[in-house]
Structure formats: structure tokens, C-alpha cells
Amino acid sequence: MSKLVGAAIFGQSGGPSSVINSSAAGVFIEALKHSDVITNVYGAAHGIKGILDEQFYDIGQEDMHELELLRNTPSSALGSVRYKLKAADVDDTDYKRLLEVFKKYNIRYFFYNGGNDSMDTCNKVSKYMQQSGYECRVIGVPKTIDNDLFGTDHCPGYGSAAKYIATSIMELKLDATVYNTGMVCVLEVMGRNAGWLTAAAQLATYKGLGADLIYLPETPFDVDEFLASVKDVCAKNNNKCMVVVSEGIKNAEGKYVGEFVASKTDLFGHAQLGGVGQMLADIIKNELGVKVRAIEFSLLQRCAAHLASKVDVDEAFASGAYAVQAAVAGETDKMVILQRDYSAKEYKCVPALMDVALAANTEKKIPQEWILPAGKGLTQEYIDYALPLIQGDSKAPLEDGLPRFAHLKKVLVK
Numbered sequence: 001m002s003k004l005v006g007a008a009i010f011g012q013s014g015g016p017s018s019v020i021n022s023s024a025a026g027v028f029i030e031a032l033k034h035s036d037v038i039t040n041v042y043g044a045a046h047g048i049k050g051i052l053d054e055q056f057y058d059i060g061q062e063d064m065h066e067l068e069l070l071r072n073t074p075s076s077a078l079g080s081v082r083y084k085l086k087a088a089d090v091d092d093t094d095y096k097r098l099l100e101v102f103k104k105y106n107i108r109y110f111f112y113n114g115g116n117d118s119m120d121t122c123n124k125v126s127k128y129m130q131q132s133g134y135e136c137r138v139i140g141v142p143k144t145i146d147n148d149l150f151g152t153d154h155c156p157g158y159g160s161a162a163k164y165i166a167t168s169i170m171e172l173k174l175d176a177t178v179y180n181t182g183m184v185c186v187l188e189v190m191g192r193n194a195g196w197l198t199a200a201a202q203l204a205t206y207k208g209l210g211a212d213l214i215y216l217p218e219t220p221f222d223v224d225e226f227l228a229s230v231k232d233v234c235a236k237n238n239n240k241c242m243v244v245v246s247e248g249i250k251n252a253e254g255k256y257v258g259e260f261v262a263s264k265t266d267l268f269g270h271a272q273l274g275g276v277g278q279m280l281a282d283i284i285k286n287e288l289g290v291k292v293r294a295i296e297f298s299l300l301q302r303c304a305a306h307l308a309s310k311v312d313v314d315e316a317f318a319s320g321a322y323a324v325q326a327a328v329a330g331e332t333d334k335m336v337i338l339q340r341d342y343s344a345k346e347y348k349c350v351p352a353l354m355d356v357a358l359a360a361n362t363e364k365k366i367p368q369e370w371i372l373p374a375g376k377g378l379t380q381e382y383i384d385y386a387l388p389l390i391q392g393d394s395k396a397p398l399e400d401g402l403p404r405f406a407h408l409k410k411v412l413v414k
Helices: 020-032 046-054 062-070 093-104 116-131 159-176 201-206 225-235 276-288 308-328 380-390
Strands: 006-012 037-042 055-058 107-114 137-142 183-189 214-215 240-246 292-296 334-340 350-353
Touching: 006 020, 006 334, 020 037, 020 062, 020 107, 020 292, 020 308, 037 046, 037 350, 046 093, 046 107, 046 116, 055 276, 062 214, 062 292, 062 308, 093 107, 107 116, 107 308, 116 137, 137 308, 159 183, 159 308, 159 380, 201 292, 201 380, 214 225, 225 240, 240 276, 240 380, 308 334, 308 350
Parallel strands: 006 037, 006 107, 107 137, 137 334, 183 240, 183 292, 214 240
Antiparallel strands: 037 055, 334 350
């Protein structure tokens, strides 16, 4: 295939993670190596909105040292966004604007880092550019702590979040059981429809410091059965019980339990969950009369770079670099996936490509056969799957005892 010469632009979308910037570093550092075909490297401010608003940064003016520091800098260094493109046959206003901007700056490479909705954006942009006859290679770079992207063995961001959750539960278990009096702890973990994050609690159990009960959104949640299980644990354990619940647990009718305490939606139209842990804690206190504490892990799950997995950081970086290599080689309309070799004795996982349309708005859930009944946790299969993903340490260097994160100049392109 002939060389495609032009600028590259990279954007971040959706909820950030502790390693999303490692993927950004992978894209930027690799793209800057291909100056024979990639004439400029841009970073979009707040994802697709930055392109629509012509707000993006000249990455070529950044110090290489700062780009390297992105590997261990949490959150979205360029700014993220939750903006859903309408179908082009419904409203093509945004697409016409994107094409206008792409032509103005000769943008021929578009890399977008995100989850399900972000891959939908990639798919839509790619298809529109093709229909318009404008050659632009589009590659999605996977990112989501929810680990629910279809087609990839796991998602960059998940390993570090799982490591944080498991470690925090182990620490909380030691703290919550220190007194000779009882207490029930209800820990709320992120996860709308897929319980991968909540499942990480099983890793704490594997180390002997786990929760007594674990509830995922993949199985119906019944309040009466839940109360009976908590009561049973308390009766056997001096009124001490630790429960981990996903924010996305649903009742038998498929309604989010959290929607009984929250009715707002985000910009993608998803229900804004949260508060289910406190709601269940209140129910336990009223029904069982025991001391109860609700703890919501909230944003800490996705920004705790101090507990990042080295495997996760390295794979996130490799995913970004591979996206650039694939695009330069002529690939487009694809998403980077991580392929694991389960036949290998040691953990082995390499980046590959998949049609981005397959990942758009598609969720991967935990296999039902991995989930034990009645909140009893998960099987050994989950532990075998997740344990390799949390290995190793990768942290930002310290200055004055505190992490030194990347400081980008963010020079706007004019």
C-alpha cells in the first residue's frame, strides 16, 4: 500500500484510568518516530469535541521527558469528554465539521482512546470518511477499567483498578475486624452491567483477606435473600460481615437497584448510578440493628496510579504504539485488542487488531460459570484470569516524597 502522508490526531474519551495516559504516550512517542509519513502529531482537547471546536495541541512541541512521564500519570492528560455522535443519516452536522477540520490540517490518522461508546465514535467517523472519499486511517485504542470491551482478552486500565480494589479490600478487612464488637461494611464498586471490577474482590479472598459476600450485575439481586445472607454471616462471625456490591446490581426485572436512589443520566444517556451501597447499609441497619458502614470506592478506582500494575502500564503503552504502527502500515477501521496465549506456561499477551464495529456499543460480561450463587464470590477460573494482570509495580518517580506527574505545555495548534 502506498504511503499516506499527513498529520495524526489522538483523543481521549469517557472515564479516565490510571493508565490511559500510558496509551497516549505510546501513540505520541511512536507517531513522532514516523516523521516520513506523519507530518504533525496533535492531541485533541477533550476528545472529539476538541476536533469539532478546533482545539488541539501540538505534541511535537512537548519535551520527550514529559511524554515519557505520561506512562505513570493518571487521568486524561488531554482532557476527556462524554459526547455521542448522532448517526450520520440522522444528523451529519458534526461529520461535515470533522471532515472540514481534517482537510484543513491534512489529518490522515485518527486515534481514539476509550471504551464502548468511544469505539462507536471511531466506527462512525471511519465510515463517514470512507463514504466521503477522504482517506484517513482510523484506529481505536482500548481503554476501560470496566473491562467490558468485546473482542479483547482484557482492557488496559482493568488490571490496575483490580489491583487497587483487591488491595483496598485487604486493608479494610484488617481494619474493620480489629474490635471485639461487630460491624457490617458495605463496599460499593464501579460497574454498570459487567461486574469485572467487583469481581476483583475475589483476589482479596484468594489472599485470605476478602469479603464475605460479593454481588455482581450479571446475576439478579434480591434484597430479602441478601439480608438473609448478611444475617447468616453475622450470626457466625460476632456480627462482623463485609459485603462488596457493584453499583450496577439489578433486580429480577432488570432494573438497577441504584436507580431507586438516583434518577439522573450522563451525557451518553446512561443512568448515573451510585449510592446503592449506602442504601443497602441503611436497610441492614434498620432490619438487623447492627453497626453498619458504607464505603464507596468511587473515583479512586480509576485514578490510583500509585498501585498501578506494571503489566497494565506496559500493555497500555504497547496498545498505543501498535495502533500507530498498524495505521502507518495501511490498516484502518480497526481497534487494537490484546490476545492472550492460554496455552503458554507463562503469561503471554500481544496486541492485535479487530474490526472496530464489533466493539462499538457491545459489552463483554463475566461468564456465568465463573460466578458462584448467593453472593459467594467467583471460581478459580476468574483468579487464573485476573492474577496475571495485576503483576508488577510501575510508579511515577518521586519528588519531595510525592509523585512527579507529566506537565505538558499544551501549545494550541493555530
